[in-house]
Amino acid sequence: MIETFEKIINTSDFQARSTVLLKRALLAFYQRKLLSIPLLATELGVSIPTAGRLAAILTSNHFVRLIGEGPSGGGRKPRIYQIDEQNWFTLAVDAGREHLRIALFNLNDQKKAESISTLPLESSMQYLEATVSHIKRFLVRHHLKPAQVLGIGFAVPGLINTQTGRSLVHFTGFLRPVNDMLADMTGIPVVMDNDARLMAKGEASFGKAQHAQNAIYLFLDRGVGTGLLVNGEIYKGAHGFAGEFGHTHFVGHENNQCICGQMDCLETYTSLKALEKEAIRMGFNPPATGDAWVNIIEASWRGDKVAMDAIAEIGRRLGLALVNLVHLIDPEIIIIGGSLAMAGNVLTHSIYNTLRESAMHAFREDLRLELSGMGQDACLAGCHAMVMKNFFANV
Numbered sequence: 001m002i003e004t005f006e007k008i009i010n011t012s013d014f015q016a017r018s019t020v021l022l023k024r025a026l027l028a029f030y031q032r033k034l035l036s037i038p039l040l041a042t043e044l045g046v047s048i049p050t051a052g053r054l055a056a057i058l059t060s061n062h063f064v065r066l067i068g069e070g071p072s073g074g075g076r077k078p079r080i081y082q083i084d085e086q087n088w089f090t091l092a093v094d095a096g097r098e099h100l101r102i103a104l105f106n107l108n109d110q111k112k113a114e115s116i117s118t119l120p121l122e123s124s125m126q127y128l129e130a131t132v133s134h135i136k137r138f139l140v141r142h143h144l145k146p147a148q149v150l151g152i153g154f155a156v157p158g159l160i161n162t163q164t165g166r167s168l169v170h171f172t173g174f175l176r177p178v179n180d181m182l183a184d185m186t187g188i189p190v191v192m193d194n195d196a197r198l199m200a201k202g203e204a205s206f207g208k209a210q211h212a213q214n215a216i217y218l219f220l221d222r223g224v225g226t227g228l229l230v231n232g233e234i235y236k237g238a239h240g241f242a243g244e245f246g247h248t249h250f251v252g253h254e255n256n257q258c259i260c261g262q263m264d265c266l267e268t269y270t271s272l273k274a275l276e277k278e279a280i281r282m283g284f285n286p287p288a289t290g291d292a293w294v295n296i297i298e299a300s301w302r303g304d305k306v307a308m309d310a311i312a313e314i315g316r317r318l319g320l321a322l323v324n325l326v327h328l329i330d331p332e333i334i335i336i337g338g339s340l341a342m343a344g345n346v347l348t349h350s351i352y353n354t355l356r357e358s359a360m361h362a363f364r365e366d367l368r369l370e371l372s373g374m375g376q377d378a379c380l381a382g383c384h385a386m387v388m389k390n391f392f393a394n395v
C-alpha cells in the first residue's frame, strides 16, 4: 500500500525516495505513540534536522501532532510529538454468517465506533453491494471521507487463499477476488483473511496473547475455528489455509457427517450442536423453540448437573484433540473464544484436566488456558491490526 501513502502524503517539499523514510517515521510514532525529535532521529538513524523535517511533514498531514517540549539536557528543549488520532482511521468489516459488523479504529488502536446490521452472508453481487452501502452509510454517519481510511480489513469465514485473495467457500462465482472488487466499490484498499485467524491476530495484537510468541486461539461456536500464532506470526501455510483444526479427524464412534464432506471431524463432536446432542443424550430437556445450547449454558451457571456434565464432555473431547496440537506447536497459551466460551470454568477445567492427563508434562508445565477477554472485538481488532501491518509492509 505504499502507493496509497504516496498518494495521501504531501511530499511537495520532499524527495520521492524519502517516502519510505517518512513511512518509517510514522511507524516509529505508531509503535511508540509518543516520541521526541532526538529519539526519532536515533530510531531512524538520521540527523536531528532530518527527523524534525519528517515530523513536520507528518504533522502537516495530520498523522502526528506536536504536544510540547521535553526537559532540556543542556541545549534546546526537544519537541515531543504523538500520533494524531483524529484524522486517519481503519475500518474493520466482519462478514458474519448472520450479521455484518463494521468498526472504526484510530491510529492509537482504539475502537471509536461500531455498527451491527442483520445481513446474512451470501455469495452474491447483491450481498457485496449491500455491504458497500453499509460501509458508505457508516462513513457518512461518522463524517468521514473514504480518503481518510487507510484500509479495510475484511473478515470472512471459511477457507481463504491469502496469496490470491480468493475465498474458496464464498464469492466463488466472481471473476475477480472479492477484496479487489470491494476496493473498487469503496475507493479504499481492502485486505481479507479468515475470521478465526483474525480473532487470533486480535488476541495476539491487543489481547491475552499479546506477549506470547506461540499461541492457539480456538473459536468454539456453530463451527470450530482456529488461529495459530507461531514464532510471533499468524501461521498461514502454503496456500493460506492453515488452522482448520475443526476439520481434523476426531477418534469418535458416531459416524458424524461434517459440512466439509468428511466423517467425524472434530467440529462435529465439539460445536454448539454437538453440545446440544450430548446434553439431550444425557437427559437434558430441550426448549420447544430456540437454540437449546443457550439453555444448556444458562442451566450450567445455575449448577444443573446434566448441563455441566455435557459441557465437561465437550471439554474432554477438545482436550484430547488439543493434546495433538499442543505437542505439535508447543504454545504458551490457549485462548478460548466463541459462544461456547460462555460456559466458562466448567469448560476450561475439563479441557485442562484432559490435557493434564494426556499431554507430556514439559509441554503443559507453563501452559496457560484462558477464556478470551475480547469476545467479538477480537475479530474487529484483528482486522485493524491486519490493515496496519499491511500499511507498514516493506518499511
Ligand SMILES: [Zn+2]
Residues within 6 Å of the ligand: 246, 247, 248, 258, 259, 260, 261, 262, 265, 267
Ligand atoms: Zn469437516
